[in-house]
Amino acid sequence: MNRIQRLFQGKNRNILNIYFTAGYPNLQDTETIILNLEKAGADLVEVGMPYSDPLADGPTIQESGTQALQNGMTLPLLFEQLEVVRQKTNIPLVMMGYFNQVMQYGEQKFFEKAAAVGIDGLILPDLPLYEYESKYRKIVEELGLSISFLISPQTEAARVKKVDELSNGFIYMVSSSSITGAKSEISSTQIDYFERINAMQLKNPRLIGFGISSHATYRQACQYANGAIIGSAFIKAVGGSTDVAASTRDFVKGILTA
Amino acid sequence: MAPITVNEQGYYGEFGGAFIPEMLHPNVEELRQKYLDLSSQPDFQREFQHLLRDYVGRPTPLYLAKRLSEYYGTTIYLKREDLCHTGAHKINNTIGQILLAKRLGKTRIIAETGAGQHGVATATVCALMGIQCIVYMGEVDIKRQAPNVARMRMLGAEVRPATSGSKTLKDATNEAIRDWINNPVDTHYIIGSVVGPHPYPDMVARFQSVISEEIMWQLEEHTGKKYPDAVIACVGGGSNAAGAFYHYLNEEKVRLIAVEAAGEGIHSGKSAATSVLGTKGVIHGSRTLLMQTEDGQIVEPHSISAGLDYPGIGPMHAHLISTGRAEAISITDEEALEAAVLVSRREGIIPALETAHAFAALKYMQYKPSDILVFCLSGRGDKDLDTYMKHL
Numbered sequence: 001m002n003r004i005q006r007l008f009q010g011k012n013r014n015i016l017n018i019y020f021t022a023g024y025p026n027l028q029d030t031e032t033i034i035l036n037l038e039k040a041g042a043d044l045v046e047v048g049m050p051y052s053d054p055l056a057d058g059p060t061i062q063e064s065g066t067q068a069l070q071n072g073m074t075l076p077l078l079f080e081q082l083e084v085v086r087q088k089t090n091i092p093l094v095m096m097g098y099f100n101q102v103m104q105y106g107e108q109k110f111f112e113k114a115a116a117v118g119i120d121g122l123i124l125p126d127l128p129l130y131e132y133e134s135k136y137r138k139i140v141e142e143l144g145l146s147i148s149f150l151i152s153p154q155t156e157a158a159r160v161k162k163v164d165e166l167s168n169g170f171i172y173m174v175s176s177s178s179i180t181g182a183k184s185e186i187s188s189t190q191i192d193y194f195e196r197i198n199a200m201q202l203k204n205p206r207l208i209g210f211g212i213s214s215h216a217t218y219r220q221a222c223q224y225a226n227g228a229i230i231g232s233a234f235i236k237a238v239g240g241s242t243d244v245a246a247s248t249r250d251f252v253k254g255i256l257t258a
Numbered sequence: 259m260a261p262i263t264v265n266e267q268g269y270y271g272e273f274g275g276a277f278i279p280e281m282l283h284p285n286v287e288e289l290r291q292k293y294l295d296l297s298s299q300p301d302f303q304r305e306f307q308h309l310l311r312d313y314v315g316r317p318t319p320l321y322l323a324k325r326l327s328e329y330y331g332t333t334i335y336l337k338r339e340d341l342c343h344t345g346a347h348k349i350n351n352t353i354g355q356i357l358l359a360k361r362l363g364k365t366r367i368i369a370e371t372g373a374g375q376h377g378v379a380t381a382t383v384c385a386l387m388g389i390q391c392i393v394y395m396g397e398v399d400i401k402r403q404a405p406n407v408a409r410m411r412m413l414g415a416e417v418r419p420a421t422s423g424s425k426t427l428k429d430a431t432n433e434a435i436r437d438w439i440n441n442p443v444d445t446h447y448i449i450g451s452v453v454g455p456h457p458y459p460d461m462v463a464r465f466q467s468v469i470s471e472e473i474m475w476q477l478e479e480h481t482g483k484k485y486p487d488a489v490i491a492c493v494g495g496g497s498n499a500a501g502a503f504y505h506y507l508n509e510e511k512v513r514l515i516a517v518e519a520a521g522e523g524i525h526s527g528k529s530a531a532t533s534v535l536g537t538k539g540v541i542h543g544s545r546t547l548l549m550q551t552e553d554g555q556i557v558e559p560h561s562i563s564a565g566l567d568y569p570g571i572g573p574m575h576a577h578l579i580s581t582g583r584a585e586a587i588s589i590t591d592e593e594a595l596e597a598a599v600l601v602s603r604r605e606g607i608i609p610a611l612e613t614a615h616a617f618a619a620l621k622y623m624q625y626k627p628s629d630i631l632v633f634c635l636s637g638r639g640d641k642d643l644d645t646y647m648k649h650l
C-alpha cells in the first residue's frame with residue numbers, strides 16, 4: 001500500500017490536494033512549498049512538471065510553467081529535488097504532467113525513477129486509457145504507483161466504470177467542462193453531476209478539481225466528494241510572493257478555515 | 259511493402275493515436291465512431307460533390323507548365339488548387355467537415371490557422387451554412403498574413419489572437435483545443451491539416467484525397483498514363499500533400515516528395531525541418547515526429563511561411579518518411595522566395611509562400627528528362643505579396 005492509499009484508508013473526507021508547478025516561482029521552491037503545504041494541513045501534493053504546451057491548462061498554470069522552464073526546471077532536476085524532499089516528509093506526492101515528457105524520459109525509466117524517489121501517484125491527463133491499459137498498466141501496478149484518470153461531466157457511465165477500474169488511489173473529477181483556472185461558484189448542473197457519480201458506488205475515492213479557489217468552494221466540493229484539488233488559485237497566491245513559505249501556509253489556512 | 263492504411267486506433271505504423279485529455283474524449287470519440295459512416299451516406303456525398311463542383315470550382319485543372327518544364331528540362335504538371343474558391347486546397351476539407359458538423363448537430367465552429375487560408379476556408383463555409391465561426395491565429399501570423407485576417411472578418415468570423423509561445427500555428431492550435439475543452443457540447447473543431455488526434459488525420463486526408471483522384475484521370479487524359487514519376491507537395495501539417503499522395507500511396511513506382519521548411523537553414527536554430535530535426539513524441543494529440551528538446555519540451559519553429567511554421571508533421575507523413583515511402587526535402591526561406599519569383603515570371607502564376615517551397619525542391623531532386631512530375635500548387639500568393647515585395 002502506498003501513501004495515497006494509506007491516506008484514504010485513514011481519512012476519506014475533506015481531503016485537500018494542492019497542485020503547484022515545480023520550478024515556480026523560483027527554481028528551488030519545490031521543497032519549501034511541499035513542506036509548508038504539509039505543515040499548514042494539506043493532505044496530498046500534486047507536483048506539476050512544467051510543460052511548453054499544456055493543452056488542458058488555463059493561463060495561470062500555462063504562465064507558471066513557462067516561468068518554471070525559464071528558471072531552468074527539468075525532469076532530472078525535479079527528480080533530484082523530490083528525492084531530497086522525500087527524506088523530510090511522508091506526505092503523499094503525485095506527479096502531474098503531459099505524456100510527451102514521460103515518453104522522452106523513457107516510459108519505463110520514468111515510472112521506475114518516480115517510484116524510486118518516493119513518488120506515490122501519477123496524473124497524466126493526455127495518456128489515453130487504451131494506451132495505459134495495453135502498454136503501461138502492468139509496470140505501474142508492479143511498482144506500486146497509484147494512477148488517477150480524469151472524468152468530466154460528459155464522461156459516459158461505462159467509461160466512468162473503466163476509469164474506476166484502471167485508477168487506483170483516487171479519481172480526478174473535473175468539476176466542469178473546462179481547462180484549469182479559478183472560478184468562483186459551483187452550479188446546480190455540477191451538483192447533479194457530482195451526485196450522479198456518487199450514486200455509482202465506485203471503488204476509488206474522488207477528488208474534485210478545476211475551479212476550486214476558496215474556502216467556500218472547497219467546502220462545497222467536500223460535500224459531494226472525498227475532497228478537492230486546488231491549482232490555479234494556489235499558483236496565483238505564491239506568484240508574486242517574496243516569502244513563498246509564508247504565502248503557502250497562509251493560502252492553505254485560508255482554504256481550511258472560514 | 260505493407261499497404262498504407264490507418265488502423266482502428268488511428269495508427270499509421272507507430273504514428274498516430276489520440277493522446278487527448280479526458281475532457282475532449284466524448285467529442286473525439288463521437289467523431290471517430292461516425293465520420294466514416296456519415297461521410298459515406300448518399301445525401302452527404304451528394305451535397306459534398308455538389309459543393310465541390312459548383313461552389314469550390316472543382317475539378318481544378320491539371321496544367322502542363324511548359325516554360326517551367328523547359329527551364330528544368332523535364333515535364334511538369336501543376337495541380338491548380340490555387341484556383342479553388344478562397345485560393346487554396348484548404349476548402350476541400352472545410353466543406354467536408356462543415357457537412358459533418360451539421361449532421362452532428364453542432365452550432366458553433368472553431369478553427370486554428372497559420373497562413374490564414376484555413377481560417378478563410380472555415381469562415382467561408384460557416385458563412386455558407388450560417389454558423390458562428392471563431393478562428394484562432396497566432397499574433398505573429400495576424401501581422402504577416404493581414405489580407406487573410408481581413409477576409410475572415412469580412413466573412414463574419416471572429417479572429418482571436420493566440421499570444422503564448424511563438425505566437426504562431428502551434429499556439430493557435432493550443433488555443434483552439436482549449437476552446438473545445440471549454441465548449442464540449444455545441445462546438446465542432448475544424449482542424450485544418452492532417453494533424454491532431456485520430457480521426458482527424460484520416461478524415462482530413464480523405465476530404466483532400468479528391469486532389470489525387472482528379473490528378474489520376476486528368477493525367478491520363480493528358481498523357482495516357484495515370485501514374486506520374488513523382489508527386490511533389492509542401493508539408494506544414496501535410497494536408498495538401500496527403501491529398502496529392504492519397505491515391506498513389508500504395509503505388510510504389512510513384513515517388514512521393516514532401517517538402518518542408520528549413521527556415522534560415524536546417525541547423526540555424528530557426529527552422530521547421532521536422533523530418534530532420536524531429537524525434538518521436540506527442541503533439542496536439544498525435545504520436546508523430548516533432549521538434550523538441552531532450553526533455554520533451556516543444557521547440558518553437560521558424561519559417562517565413564506561416565503555413566509551414568509548425569514543429570510537427572501529420573502522423574501519416576511521419577510514417578511515410580520514416581519507412582522511406584516518401585522522401586523529405588527541406589527548403590530555406592531564401593530558396594522559397596527565389597522559386598516564387600521564378601514560377602511567377604515563367605508561368606504567370608504567383609504561388610503561396612508555402613507552395614513555393616515545393617517548387618524550390620526541384621534543385622535538390624533527381625529526375626530524368628523523360629519524367630513526369632506533378633506539383634500540388636496548393637495556393638495562390640496574394641496573401642504573401644507584402645513579403646514578396648520586401649524581398650524582390
Ligand SMILES: Cc1ncc(COP(=O)(O)O)c(C=O)c1O
Nearest residue numbers: 375451494495496497498565637
Ligand atoms: C497554400 C497553402 N499550402 C500549404 C499549406 C500547409 O498546410 P498543409 O501542409 O496542411 O497542406 C498551407 C497552410 O496554411 C497553405 O495555405
